Amino acid sequence: MNKLKISSSKKAQQEIVGFVLIVVLVVVGLMVYLVISFKESPAEGNSVQVGNMLDSIMRTTTECALVFEPDFEDYRELFGSCYKNEVCRNLNKEACKYLNDSLREVLDNLIKSEATINYYKFELFEKEGAGIIEIKWGNCSGQISGAQRNIFKDSQTLIVRMTICN
C-alpha cells in the first residue's frame, strides 16, 4: 500500500518537475527575447522632416561677410569657414563664435514653432575626426529622429547632423 503511494507520489513529482521545466524554458526564452528587443535603440533614421529642417537652416543667409558686405555667407558656407577658422570681417568676429551664437538663436526659433519637440542636438564634425560645434537643448523623452548632410571643404568632409526628440 505504502509502495503504491510512494510510486504515485513520485509520478506526480515527475509531472510537476516537467511542468516547471516547461515554464522555466518559456520564461528564459521570453527574457532573451525581451533583452534583444529592448536592446535595439530607438530608430534614429533619416527623417524627412528633420532633413528638410536641416536643409532650410543650411540655406539661410547669415549676417557674416568674410570678404565684403553684402556678400553674406549662408550657414552651409559658414560651417566651412568655421572649420577653416576664418573671420567675419563685417562683424569683426570669428566665424565659429558667430556661428555658435546665431545658430542657437535659429534653432530656438525653430523649436518654438514645434510644440512637440522636447530635445534637439546639432553637431558639426569632421568625418572620422573631432567635433567642431555641438549645440543641444532639453531632455530626450520620446521618439528620436534625425538627419545629416555632408559638406565638402578643401578635400575634407564635414558632417552636419541634427537629432530631435518628440
Added chain:
Amino acid sequence: MVRALSFLEKKHRTSRFMFFFFVEKKKFLASRKNYNSLAILKNNKAQMKIQQMAFMILAVFLFFILVGLFFLSIEFRGLRQKAMLLQEESAVSSLKVISDMAEINFDSSETLVLDEDKLRILLGDFGKYYETFWPVSSIKVYKIYPAGEIIKCPSLNCNYYEIYNSGQKNVKEYSTYVSICRKIKEFSYVYDKCEIGKLVVGVKTNE
C-alpha cells in the same frame, strides 16, 4: 527470554493477519458483486487520470496562448504610431511637389525653396486665375526665422502668406520646413537672401 516471547507473539500476529487477509480477499473476489465494485473503482481511477491529463493539456494550452499574446503585443507595439509616421512622411514628401512648381519655386535646381516675390504676386489678383490649378485645399506659407508676430500679407514687414484657400471643411494640414528666398540688391551687388519658413498644405479628408 522476554524478547524471544515478544518476537514469537509478533510473528504469530502477522501470520494470523496474513491468513485473514488472504481468506477475506478470496471471499471478496468470490462474490461477483464485490468484483464489479472493484472494476468500477479502477475505472473511476482511470477517469480521474484522464481528467487530470485533460486539465493539464488545457492549462499548458492556455499558458502558451498567453505567452503568444505577450509576444504579439510586444511585436506590434507602436505599429499604429509607425503607420501614422509613414503617412506623414509621405505627405511631407508630396509637399515637395507643390514647392517645386514653377509658380512658387525660387531656383529650379533646388527643392523646397520658395520665391518670396512670386508669393507676393500670387497674393494679388493674379492668384484668382490659379484657383483651379492647385491640387490641394489650401496653401499657406509663413516665416519662422527671423521670428516675429504673425502679420498677414500684403502689408509692411509681413510674414504670413495665404496663397490659396478653397474654404473646404474636413481639411487636414501637413507642413514642412522650406527656405523663403528673394533677390536683394545692395550697393549694386545682387545676392539671395534666404529665410526659414513653413509651407502648410491642406488636404481634404474623407472623415
